[in-house]
Every structure is written in structure tokens, then in C-alpha cells.
Amino acid sequence: MKVIKFGGSSLASGTQFKKVLDIIRADKERRIVVVSAPGKRCETDRKVTDLLIEAGNDFLEKKELNEICFTDLLARYSGIAEELQLGEKIITEIKADLLMRLTSDFTSPLHYMDRVKAAGEDNNARLMAAYLYNEGIEARYMSPLEAGLLVSNEPGNAQVLQESYRNLEALRNLSGILVFPGFFGFSQEGETVTFPRSGSDITGAVLANAVHAEVYENYTDVDAVYAVNPFTVKEPKEIKELTYREMRELSYAGFSVLHDEALIPAFRAGIPVHIKNTNNPCAPGTHIVSSRLNTNGPVVGIASDAGFCSIYISKYLMNRELGFGRRILQILEDFNISYEHSPSGIDDISIILKQSQMDSRTEERIINRMYEELKADEVKIEKDIALIMVVGEGMRQNVGTTARASRALAAASVNIEMINQGSSEVSMMFGVKEVDEQKAVRALYQEFFAEIPVC
Ligand code: ASP
Numbered sequence: 415m416k417v418i419k420f421g422g423s424s425l426a427s428g429t430q431f432k433k434v435l436d437i438i439r440a441d442k443e444r445r446i447v448v449v450s451a452p453g454k455r456c457e458t459d460r461k462v463t464d465l466l467i468e469a470g471n472d473f474l475e476k477k478e479l480n481e482i483c484f485t486d487l488l489a490r491y492s493g494i495a496e497e498l499q500l501g502e503k504i505i506t507e508i509k510a511d512l513l514m515r516l517t518s519d520f521t522s523p524l525h526y527m528d529r530v531k532a533a534g535e536d537n538n539a540r541l542m543a544a545y546l547y548n549e550g551i552e553a554r555y556m557s558p559l560e561a562g563l564l565v566s567n568e569p570g571n572a573q574v575l576q577e578s579y580r581n582l583e584a585l586r587n588l589s590g591i592l593v594f595p596g597f598f599g600f601s602q603e604g605e606t607v608t609f610p611r612s613g614s615d616i617t618g619a620v621l622a623n624a625v626h627a628e629v630y631e632n633y634t635d636v637d638a639v640y641a642v643n644p645f646t647v648k649e650p651k652e653i654k655e656l657t658y659r660e661m662r663e664l665s666y667a668g669f670s671v672l673h674d675e676a677l678i679p680a681f682r683a684g685i686p687v688h689i690k691n692t693n694n695p696c697a698p699g700t701h702i703v704s705s706r707l708n709t710n711g712p713v714v715g716i717a718s719d720a721g722f723c724s725i726y727i728s729k730y731l732m733n734r735e736l737g738f739g740r741r742i743l744q745i746l747e748d749f750n751i752s753y754e755h756s757p758s759g760i761d762d763i764s765i766i767l768k769q770s771q772m773d774s775r776t777e778e779r780i781i782n783r784m785y786e787e788l789k790a791d792e793v794k795i796e797k798d799i800a801l802i803m804v805v806g807e808g809m810r811q812n813v814g815t816t817a818r819a820s821r822a823l824a825a826a827s828v829n830i831e832m833i834n835q836g837s838s839e840v841s842m843m844f845g846v847k848e849v850d851e852q853k854a855v856r857a858l859y860q861e862f863f864a865e866i867p868v869c
Pocket of ligand 1: 421422450451461463464534596597610611612613614615
């Protein structure tokens with residue numbers, strides 16, 4: 415059996431629902447359908463999840479319903495239902511559900527917000543099940559609570575609990591098509607808890623693992639995963655095949671096609687992931703597999719992401735001091751701050767983290783503690799850093815990839831703030847100033863995928 419997941423743009427309108435129906439009909443092995451909330455219909459549109467977040471935040475702040483948001487939300491669902499001629503009943507049910515969630519108990523605001531956010535997928539799954547059923551398909555909505563998708567009680571950041579896999583395995587034996595809402599599960603205490611944003615990909619991967627799917631098909635709105643962001647380089651090379659590790663590195667570093675946490679459940683069960691386009695299902699798409707032949711050079715893709723900062727700490731004889739690293743990280747932990755990388759030298763270390771985690775007050779307190787507790791010679795924070803990740807399993811066997819990358823950056827007059835090559839040798843990271851990000855990515859693309867014209 416196959417688990418198939420559709421992203422928000424694949425479900426943004428009735429017309430998109432019809433494409434989904436065709437895809438389901440084309441292969442009877444497509445038995446579990448995971449849906450996102452309706453996404454954008456055009457560039458200027460808003461995602462249902464974003465509308466829900468606005469409505470939820472407004473309710474928390476003003477204790478009254480944001481009527482405009484509520485009307486917009488309902489219009490998104492009723493628009494789809496009308497286009498598909500599903501009748502009034504389902505709309506009345508969705509309206510009641512939205513109202514119930516938006517005016518529900520908010521003593522724990524984070525749980526309240528998760529209950530509200532989950533409405534996007536939950537109601538879309540009900541809508542999809544009703545539509546498929548209407549079209550003569552034996553389909554039904556499957557509640558994550560009933561199915562036993564249990565997650566940690568970390569609002570907005572849930573992790574799947576191990577027993578979920580056992581519970582969900584039973585779905586294999588159910589007949590017909592199951593329409594499963596993505597993005598959320600339930601805590602042991604029965605609270606609705608969501609995954610991080612774009613987390614429906616995770617739901618699909620967990621289900622694929624649990625039911626031992628033959629493949630996890632992930633439908634989106636592009637023909638393939640591209641070697642680089644198409645907004646940076648015109649018509650970039652399509653990637654036909656990637657390993658899980660390569661895809662995870664690229665997703666983590668900015669490729670939004672697939673959530674980076676959605677690879678591990680599929681990888682653990684050895685289930686291939688196939689990225690496909692709902693709007694062009696005949697396109698071959700991108701296969702994500704355990705291993706591949708490195709036929710296309712050392713590098714498979716280049717990703718980049720902005721919004722990082724670096725805390726630079728220097729202290730003479732740091733290398734001799736026991737527990738220095740632990741104490742740095744303890745300070746960050748005390749402020750609930752996670753870090754991404756930490757390149758280091760003999761007398762200095764840089765801690766790279768997401769800038770959004772620190773306001774100026776936190777910054778000041780961290781610097782003070784580092785001077786006081788670590789007796790550091792110098793502590794400084796450098797902001798507006800972009801991280802560029804050059805990814806490819808082939809780098810392990812190729813000599814000179816780092817040299818080629820740094821030469822390309824130098825030729826484009828991009829100053830490298832830091833380099834970090836993970837011990838896995840699947841990726842190589844360059845930190846550059848945000849203003850140089852696009853220039854750097856283009857230069858690297860030119861170097862490793864030279865036959866393609868760069869805009
Ligand atoms: N609807 C949620 C979001 O916009 C989750 C998802 O689409 O996967 O983040």
C-alpha cells in the first residue's frame with residue numbers, strides 16, 4: 415500500500431481537490447491520504463493555517479472572535495464545498511467546529527493555539543473524505559485520536575511517541591481509503607498538539623513507517639526537488655534521485671519541499687519517498703532513497719537560509735580548560751536557546767544560532783554571563799549571517815570540493831565568515847553575510863552545475 419500526502423497548495427480549491435481525486439483513482443494502492451490545510455490559491459492569498467493563527471491570537475488578546483478572520487476561514491472551506499457540490503451539511507459542521515475551537519478554553523494559551531491550528535487540517539480531511547465518498551469511493555475520515563497518533567506534549571513542536579507506530583499499524587487492515595489530517599496528534603493527556611509548521615509531511619512519514627508502506631508519495635506544486643532555489647537561479651537542474659541524508663541536509667538548510675523531520679521515520683523503515691507534482695502528476699518527480707549512484711558529480715544541491723547569528727567567544731588556552739564547552743552551552747540552555755553549529759579553534763569558538771531566539775536584552779545578559787562565568791577574553795555577537803549548505807554524498811569520494819567552493823566564492827568577492835564541514839561529509843557549510851547570500855549561491859551553482867545558464 416502507498417501513503418500519499420498532499421500539501422496546502424494541492425488542496426487550496428475545489429479544482430485542486432479534483433486533481434487529487436484523479437491521482438487517488440489512478441492507483442488502488444494509494445490507500446492512506448494525508449492532507450494539509452488549504453494553502454494559497456495565488457501569491458497574494460493567505461494560508462488557512464495563517465488565518466487560524468491570526469484568529470487564535472486575536473481571541474487570546476481581545477477575548478472576542480475576529481469576525482473578519484472567521485468569515486474568511488469559513489469562506490475557504492465553503493468555497494471548496496460549493497465548487498464540489500457537497501451540500502450544506504458539511505459546511506455547517508465545519509462552521510461549528512471552527513467556532514468551538516476558537517472559543518474554547520484558553521487557560522493554557524499554547525494548547526489553545528494548537529487546538530485552533532489543527533482545525534485547518536482536521537476540517538480539510540473531513541471535506542476530502544466527504545468529496546471522495548460523494549464520488550463513489552469507499553473513503554472515510556480517520557481521526558488521529560482514534561488511530562492512536564500519540565505525541566509529546568510540546569505545543570507547536572510535538573514529537574511522535576514510539577507507541578504510535580504500534581497503534582497506527584492497525585490501519586493497514588482497514589478497508590477503503592482513509593483520509594488522515596496531517597500536522598497534529600494527541601498527547602497522553604488527550605490534548606491536541608501540533609508538529610512544527612509544515613508538519614503534515616511528518617504525519618505522512620510516520621504513517622508510511624507504521625503501515626509498512628511500499629512508498630510514501632508526497633505531492634506538492636513543483637515537478638521535482640531542484641538543485642537550488644528557483645528564485646535564486648533560473649530553471650535550475652531537477653534532482654532525479656537523492657539519499658535521505660542529502661534531502662535532510664537540504665531541507666534543514668532551507669529547501670521547503672519537505673519537512674526535515676519527515677525523513678527519519680521513512681528512512682528507519684527503508685520506505686522510499688517520492689516527491690511529485692499534483693499539477694503535473696506525470697512528471698517523474700524526485701525519488702528519495704537509501705543509496706544512489708553518484709553519477710552527477712560531488713554536489714547534488716545547494717541550500718541557503720538567512721537569519722542566523724554567531725556568538726564568538728575567545729579565551730587564551732581555551733583548549734586546556736575542562737568543561738568550557740559545557741559551560742557555554744549551559745548558559746544558552748538557561749535561556750532556552752538551541753544552537754545549530756559550533757566551529758571552533760584552539761582559543762576560540764563560535765556558536766551559530768537562529769537570531770530570532772534572542773532579543774537585545776537576552777543578548778546583553780548572555781554576553782555578561784559569558785564574561786563573568788567563562789572569564790572569556792572576548793565575546794561578540796555577529797548578526798545577519800546566512801548559512802549556505804553544499805550537499806552531496808559524492809563529496810566523500812571527491813578530492814578538492816571545498817577548494818572549488820571557496821575558489822568560486824572568492825571569485826564572486828564573497829567573504830567567507832566561517833566554514834564547517836560535518837563529520838559525515840555529506841555537507842559543507844559556509845557562513846556569509848546575508849547581503850552576499852544570493853551572490854554566493856549563484857557562484858556555487860555556477861561552479862558545480864556549470865552547464866546550466868545562471869540568471
Ligand atoms: N498547515 C500547516 C502549515 O501551514 C502544516 C502543513 O501544511 O504541513 O504549516
